[in-house]
Amino acid sequence: MINTLFLPELREMLKSQNVDELREFCEAIHPAATADFMSGLTSHEAWQVLNHTSPSTRAEIFHYFDRDRQFEILRDQDRESVVELVANMAPDDRVDLLNELKDDFAAELVDLLPPEDRLETLRLSAYPEDTAGAVMTPDLVKLPERLTVTEALAELQRLAGEVETIYYIYLVDDSDHLRGVLSTRDLISSLSNPEKQLNEIMETEPITVDVYDDQEDVARKVAQYDLLAIPVVDEQHRMLGIITHDDIIDVVREEATEDAQRIGGVAPLESGYLQTPIWRLFWNRGIWLLPLFFGALLTAGAIQNYEFQLDQWGFLIWFLPLIISSGGNSGNQSATLVITALTSGNIRLSDWLTVMIREIWMGLMLGTLLGLVFLPVGFTVACDAMIVVPITLVLVVLCGTIVGSVLPLVFQRLGQDPALMSNPFVAGIVDIVGIIVYVNVAIMVCPAPT
């Protein structure tokens, strides 16, 4: 949605080249709000507005534009301005942006960056996607542990404009090994002892993550410990960067959306729904619809196979979709609950037995519920239906809950995302089993019609 509140004023300022007001607009409010108010401008106009502020504020506001606008600006403006802009971005945001650009254009931009920024960019972009290394920023407060409280405060003052957060101070030795961490809160608490050394008040066993840890595990750790930022270290416990709370919120949202999309039978979109090109959307939906389709095709074979029995007892066919969907729905429920519980860390693989026992009970209870609800319907149809359908419902729902809960655990065990393809497999298995069980219950229960 486009925010049009200030649009006429902005256009007027641009037309009359009102330098002071344009600068005021860029600097008075939060850069995210500034970006929002510019959403009705063309990319060209937006860039003109940005030219009225400092390079660092410009990069900050630019960061809050949506990707399409960012790409347009990068493409249309002269190289020099673009390089200055990219150089002023936070290192982690810069790498994110470059990763989404065309390879040769990104490489060209990187080559033009100042040497220090170039090195940093190359180093950060070497970490695999979705690892701590790919999300971290190297801009942080690193101090020697022998500094005093007063010296540390002076350092914070000096660094405040440069780093991502000044609220944690990381104490390192000469080779950058992380020795401890001190919050700025604790530093301020200690101002009454200005000569105290940081190593007397620092926490000596900070919570850290490894640079190759999965971003989902990082998010879980930050949430568990209510941290503002978490330090990222290598195998030798050397300090490489930090991941801050705002990136964690993005990770949590991203991972949760991916799970929800997999549960709903779509391969996760890399970008927003409206930003995803329609062919991409077609692909991400098609690669899930097709296995589901082939699974459902198997039911056609099964029905064909049982045609004799289905003809023999006319009512069987009426309730076939009901049986199949009841199994599918309960299986989907179980898969969903196990996937969300695994993602939020509520259950782990070692809980598999507890989960199984719960799901078997649940299958029996839910199957019985549906069976009981069916009785009055069956009564109006045929006595046989009153027996066959409820028995089948219990068995099929039970099959659904078992398959639905086992598959995500199996995927997790195999080192895959538990939501990966659980849905089509559950549907495929439960559909076929449903038909087989249904017909065989009928054969066992019903006398052959004369």
Next chain:
Amino acid sequence: MINTLFLPELREMLKSQNVDELREFCEAIHPAATADFMSGLTSHEAWQVLNHTSPSTRAEIFHYFDRDRQFEILRDQDRESVVELVANMAPDDRVDLLNELKDDFAAELVDLLPPEDRLETLRLSAYPEDTAGAVMTPDLVKLPERLTVTEALAELQRLAGEVETIYYIYLVDDSDHLRGVLSTRDLISSLSNPEKQLNEIMETEPITVDVYDDQEDVARKVAQYDLLAIPVVDEQHRMLGIITHDDIIDVVREEATEDAQRIGGVAPLESGYLQTPIWRLFWNRGIWLLPLFFGALLTAGAIQNYEFQLDQWGFLIWFLPLIISSGGNSGNQSATLVITALTSGNIRLSDWLTVMIREIWMGLMLGTLLGLVFLPVGFTVACDAMIVVPITLVLVVLCGTIVGSVLPLVFQRLGQDPALMSNPFVAGIVDIVGIIVYVNVAIMVCPAPT
């Protein structure tokens, strides 16, 4: 999962009543880690360990226990200790805990709290669930705007141990109206001008939320502006509290899990999967399975109704589950994409037309894909199937994408959660439409068999 790393040592310390080591254990590491290491102890043992530290550290560690353990401790220990513990909790966590206790027990505890804590608790618990008021904490740094930088730093030092965060300073007038906000980062940057007044450096238009705003909207705002904490104000812009980043992460995770569960056809669980009693789980699954079941029962009526036609062209029945599931799956995909896009703020109600156009195209493309894939199968069956099934697939998938994308938008328009019951409605509508379309396409396309 239970962390057993320190369990033998802990039991040994308790047995020998090693006061120093037990205090060290409680105080040396992060309280969340301490709680984790105690997860193998009984509640009684855990309480004994906690008795070796100060009331405030005890309350901090207690906060990280899971709910079951918290309840056990509250139930089993003497009133006096329990009241001291609850009084020492952060106000927002205290209200969360009391809300989940039995009413009379919670009321009893509240009555025993010190007057100030009691008032605060009653005030906070008066806000409706899932609003900003219910998540906020009143512990924050509120200062008069005429203070100087040096005075403010001294105030921070004094308050550092008491408030939830010292990283934002809220400037208020005599009646608590919010006049501006200043980050501790900017305060530290300004240490070179120690006599400057805060109102010269504060941000005068801080981002705020209303106390009755939905927590989901609050989370979205915090994420958009990358804030550490957001101030909560009333209609008169008076400062009531703040919501901090750690609570926001919990909200994001909670809301995303709820969405995923609704997408998977389960009423959202209030607690973790393993902590939810089995009867509760039965209820949360049953109330979704039943409408889905009744929807599927309608298909039985439709099949019965079309029995003549289904008998006439034998192949129709073979592919009936395939048709129904293709429509259901594509509808589910559309609903999922629209729900996740609405939740993450990627689309808004005003985008409905764009969404509809996309989904109509998507339905035509996906339906055609499935229809083409079906052709070789149809070829082996009957010429009629090669025409009837693909045409039906296109129409049914189209119906799925339209219904699936419209319903969440309608729920959102009605002020409901877009994921609320979208799934059963989509399934119910698409199943029936699928059968009707299927048979009627057959009637139109196929010559009556002789």
